[in-house]
Amino acid sequence: MTLTARLTLLYTLVSASVLLGLGVLVAWSTHVHFIDLDRHYLEDKVHLVQKMVEEAPDVAKLSTKLDELLDSHHGLVIAIARGDESVYGPDSKTFPSQLADQSAQDQPIDWIDGERQLRGISKALSVPQVPGIVGNLGENVRLTLALDTQHHAHFMQVLRLQLAVYVVVATLLSGLLGWWAARRGLAPLRIMKEQALTVTAHKLDQRMPIEAVPEEMAELANSLNTMLERLELDFSKLIDFSSDLAHELRTPLTNLMTQTQVSLSQRRDPDTYRDILASNAEELQRLSRMVSDMLFLAKTDHGIQLPNRENVELEAEVASLLDFYDAIAEEKEVRLRVVGTGTVAGDRLMIRRAISNLLSNALRHAHPRSDVELIIHHQDDSTALCVTNTGDLIEAVDLPRLFDRFYRVDKSRTHPSSDGAGLGLAITKAIMLAHGGGVSVTSTVENTTFCLRFTRQR
Numbered sequence: 001m002t003l004t005a006r007l008t009l010l011y012t013l014v015s016a017s018v019l020l021g022l023g024v025l026v027a028w029s030t031h032v033h034f035i036d037l038d039r040h041y042l043e044d045k046v047h048l049v050q051k052m053v054e055e056a057p058d059v060a061k062l063s064t065k066l067d068e069l070l071d072s073h074h075g076l077v078i079a080i081a082r083g084d085e086s087v088y089g090p091d092s093k094t095f096p097s098q099l100a101d102q103s104a105q106d107q108p109i110d111w112i113d114g115e116r117q118l119r120g121i122s123k124a125l126s127v128p129q130v131p132g133i134v135g136n137l138g139e140n141v142r143l144t145l146a147l148d149t150q151h152h153a154h155f156m157q158v159l160r161l162q163l164a165v166y167v168v169v170a171t172l173l174s175g176l177l178g179w180w181a182a183r184r185g186l187a188p189l190r191i192m193k194e195q196a197l198t199v200t201a202h203k204l205d206q207r208m209p210i211e212a213v214p215e216e217m218a219e220l221a222n223s224l225n226t227m228l229e230r231l232e233l234d235f236s237k238l239i240d241f242s243s244d245l246a247h248e249l250r251t252p253l254t255n256l257m258t259q260t261q262v263s264l265s266q267r268r269d270p271d272t273y274r275d276i277l278a279s280n281a282e283e284l285q286r287l288s289r290m291v292s293d294m295l296f297l298a299k300t301d302h303g304i305q306l307p308n309r310e311n312v313e314l315e316a317e318v319a320s321l322l323d324f325y326d327a328i329a330e331e332k333e334v335r336l337r338v339v340g341t342g343t344v345a346g347d348r349l350m351i352r353r354a355i356s357n358l359l360s361n362a363l364r365h366a367h368p369r370s371d372v373e374l375i376i377h378h379q380d381d382s383t384a385l386c387v388t389n390t391g392d393l394i395e396a397v398d399l400p401r402l403f404d405r406f407y408r409v410d411k412s413r414t415h416p417s418s419d420g421a422g423l424g425l426a427i428t429k430a431i432m433l434a435h436g437g438g439v440s441v442t443s444t445v446e447n448t449t450f451c452l453r454f455t456r457q458r
Contacts (some may be wrong), residue, residue, distance in 0.1 A: 003189075004182045011178030023163040030159060034152045035119070035347035039108050042121050043144045045069075049078065049143055052126055060212030063088055077118065077162055080125070083140050110149070117153050120146030155210040169370045188213035192221060196393040204232035243329070243407050249290070284410055293423040297405065306347040314385055315374050322387050333369045334389075340376030342383045344454040346435045354431040354439075355385065357424040358450045362389035365448070382437070386451040394443035402441055403429040428452075 001009070016363055049066070056062035065089055066078055079089030096111045099122040108119045125141040193206050201208045207228060208221035263276045315338060322336050329336050344351070355374075362372045370390035394402070401407045405424040425439075432439045437454045 004186055007186075008175060008179040008183035009392065011182070012171060012175035015174035015178070016167070019167045019170050019174075020328075023167050027156070027160055027163060031156060034149070035108060035155075038119050038147055038149065038152075039121070042108060042119075042147060045073070045145050046121070046123050049080075049145070049434075050125060052081075059087065067456060070259055075150075077120070077146035077148070078142075079144040081142050081144070081145075087141070089144075092271070095122070095146070098106050099144055099285065112406075114454065117149050118146040119149045120144060140399050188217050192217075192224070193442070196224070199228065204228060204235055233250050240407075243295075245406065247406075249287070252287050256280055257284050260278060264403075293427055297306065297423065297426060297430055300434060304435060306350070308347050308349075309345060310348060311343050312346055312348050312351050313341070313343055314355075314383070315350075317348070317355060318374050318376075318385075321352065321356055325359055325363060329372070332363065332366065334363060335371045336374070337371060337375075338374045342376040342378060342385070344383050344435075350431045354428045354452060355387075358387040358427045358452070361424060361450070362387045365391040381456055383454045383456060384451050385454075386449050388449040390447050393445050394441070394448055399441055399443065403439065454455065 023110070038116060048069070050060060052065050070076055070078060071232075077089065079091075079095070080087040081091075092171060094113070096109060098109050099120060108121050110117065110119050111120070121414045122142055122144045125143050161249060191212065195208055210218050210221045210225070213221055249348055258277055259276050263273060268276075291304045318338050322338070325336070359372070366372055366389040373386075374385045375388065377386075402426045405426045407426075408422050430441050432454075437452065439450065439452055441448070441450050444451075
């Protein structure tokens with residue numbers, strides 16, 4: 001079922017329940033009201049008959065007055081009995097046995113006598129001891145009064161029918177109004193649906209209208225817009241990645257094809273073939289490293305578990321890396337300095353690779369005869385290792401993208417001094433995310449600093 005249909009059905013059921021409850025309440029209240037009216041009416045006639053009994057000189061005179069009373073009150077039944085002997089009206093045996101046990105506080109009792117529906121009460125009469133036949137009735141005298149309630153039953157029957165018709169018609173109207181209200185209330189969702197249908201791979205800039213929807217749906221629209229923004233950003237990165245990947249793969253493949261075709265164009269001496277094969281081996285090695293790095297990044301996209309978690313002494317790892325990079329530093333006349341100590345929890349090889357990437361990057365871009373500093377320091381809840389080098393300023397617009405795959409500040413993409421593919425910083429970021437930490441960069445005219453931040457284990 002559609003949401004509109006569900007809301008309409010729910011609204012109709014609620015309306016039907018409320019209307020049905022109201023109808024039952026009205027019918028029951030009317031029925032109780034009639035019972036109360038009839039009780040007051042019968043009690044009033046009890047007092048009237050009591051007065052007649054007190055004032056009548058004999059039974060004949062009393063019967064005459066009671067006949068006049070019955071003539072003027074249609075549907076009224078009066079019976080007076082002394083014990084089991086009937087004094088006036090129908091025999092007491094024709095009445096329900098419950099009337100004999102009824103007290104003055106009891107509610108009237110209903111019964112059916114042929115085609116009549118009667119409601120009656122029974123009271124003990126107080127007969128004064130005065131001269132005459134009536135005065136000699138004794139104390140065991142009971143008055144039974146009944147009222148024909150056929151007109152009440154007919155009214156209740158009509159009322160119930162009218163209430164039933166009203167409940168059915170009102171329920172149908174409520175359902176129709178509920179459908180209209182639900183459809184009108186869900187109109188913003190249809191607008192959002194139509195807007196979503198316009199989103200394609202080439203039109204990811206479409207956004208949901210937040211101002212045109214109710215407050216309850218604004219949060220949903222805002223969440224969808226946030227999702228679209230992430231999709232647009234990720235799709236843009238994917239396009240850039242595909243373009244960069246094609247470019248990075250094209251260069252070594254072109255070199256391999258060119259050198260191979262040139263070497264096959266004519267006979268050459270063994271030394272020449274050996275040099276060509278060595279050059280091809282370098283390009284193949286570069287391709288192999290690139291594919292290996294891409295596979296590593298692909299794994300990190302789906303989340304990776306650290307192969308081995310242990311306590312790693314950062315200063316010890318830095319010292320071993322400095323032994324490896326000393327030759328490069330001496331060639332560029334760059335001084336390497338280490339400050340501070342610290343221990344973090346993680347995979348030793350992955351942490352060493354992240355530090356190596358930053359150190360290699362710092363040496364590559366450091367000015368000759370400058371310093372590269374590796375500083376280890378502690379904060380409240382983290383341990384940081386920062387690599388600082390004196391080099392060219394990195395523009396603020398480039399800083400957020402430095403950790404993107406294949407991104408280089410040098411737009412010409414020519415790096416004669418490096419055989420890197422632009423994946424080092426992306427791998428460093430992936431390693432830090434796997435460790436629950438992060439990597440950041442700042443750049444000024446004096447120096448550029450990359451920091452690895454490890455969250456302390458509690």
